[in-house]
Amino acid sequence: MAERNAEEVREQPLTPAQTIGPFYGFALPYPGGPVIVPDGDLRVHGTVRDGAGEAVPDALVEVLQADPHGRVGGLFGRCSTAPAGRFAFTTVRPGATGDGCAPHLAFLVHARGLLLHLHTRMYFPDEPLNAYDPVLAKVPNDRRHTLIAVPDRDGLRLDIRLQGSGETGGDETVFFDV
């Protein structure tokens, strides 16, 4: 790594992460947290599951996404998975971001038993730009489906599997090292 400006950088060691724990529900969720866009016409929902396939009722899911013009920052949501492991957001479909990515929602998953949160994304089914998305391009073919929402009568469903099952664990959600 280049160090040409190292003298301008006063290096500070990072504060380590710790689990959100089981009892954040009285503190972090807020009214309107699951409503990223009031009266938005898109419902994004899903279930967080563990390595045994059991629903995780004490996770907190956060979403950051672009607006329909592809601008990121203003659209943020937060939803607890209590009591049944499910989350649901009301929002709108984002535009493509300036880095060449297809429209997507960035997800953060926090949970009891998760010492450091996880990054994942939701992409849209039947989106032609997915074929050119530089992030999806880095994901092995047989795992890409874990990032692509499934249409159902409630909107778009993205289930999040923290850990895959069996030897191969192929149904594990793709998480990112950002």
Add this chain to the structure above:
Amino acid sequence: MAEPLRRDGRGAHPDRDFPAYRSTALRHPKLPLVPLHDPETELTAPFLGTGPIGPIDADLTAQHDGTPLGERIVVTGQVRDGNGTPLAGQLVEVWQANASGRYAQAEDAHDAPLDPNFTGVGRCLTDEHGTYRFTTVKPGPYPWRNHDKAWRPAHIHFSLFGTAFAARLITQMYFPGDPLFPYDPVMQSVTDPAARERMVAAFDLDATVDQWATGYRWDIVLRGPDRTVFEHDLPGDGGA
């Protein structure tokens, strides 16, 4: 285009697979994470302000009609990034058990009293120097079911956002000299002793208020921009 973050120093974080903390067993990914370089979305911070998160309240002892039981304390410190830059206007969210070690959440079954004068939830924004400051009571330790005689050392949960979604941090602040440290797998999941020490506040006479509250200082360092690599590529206005 958003500014890339430093990727070094993240070894301070716990391994998600930490068997002594039993709940990690089925909740850590087994497959390798996919590296994501320079993603615009994750390198942007959500605009939170004071709006979406609700009322700002930095005094946890003043949220009810009466005064909560316990040792009144002031907890203060600076939020800065890994380059030493203070982060002003940052939303800091905290939550904690009461002085008896009981959370004001229905699911907490610990047989310790609730305090009608204490909820244990606080929020504030850092000032222009990156400083946050809460008034609260010292939380009690509490038992959990991870192993025989498992007790969590007293701690306050902290949530921070930083300058990018990828700088987000949720962690816990501990109190100096707690004898439970060596027995707590959550704290010990941070295996580097120096990194573990960075989660422990220091008693601070400057933060102490005469005849009123003892003071603790705890600085928080979040991931910051990777200036060593990208300084020359930034446009004149600093980008972003």
